[in-house]
Amino acid sequence: MAKSEYWLKMAEEDLKDASLDIENSRFTSSVFHSQQCAEIVNFSKLLESQKESPRYGWETVDKIIMPSEIYDANKAGALFDNAKEVMELGRKFLKGSK
Incomplete structure (x- = not known):
């Protein structure tokens, strides 16, 4: 597969995500x-x-590693948990600076 085709596959994934976001009223996303x-x-x-x-x-390398090839439910969940923790720490920090 040509390198540009890997990029197009990633673009297709973003387009699918955009469609799902609209269906779920997540317009900013x-x-x-x-x-x-x-x-x-x-x-x-x-x-x-x-x-x-x-x-x-x-x-560029011959094959582009697409994010969808390396992330699964466990990794996504762990990263989401990390993001929630960072958000909580950010809120605490901002409360303390007021």
Whole structure:
């Protein structure tokens, strides 16, 4: 599979997420995923035409590791728990600074 095709697969995942977000009235998240989709598609077009990352100029690997290939329910849950803890600490910090 061409490198740009891996990027397009990631864009498709963002587009699916945007659709699910709309169905669940999560409009801010939908806008984020829609923007990510468009950005990734544009990047894949540049990558295909230049055969390298246009921003930094390095050659890319033959296979792009997509986030959906490395995250599962356990990892996502653990990272979500970490985010909740960081949020709680942030709230405590902000309360203490008032």
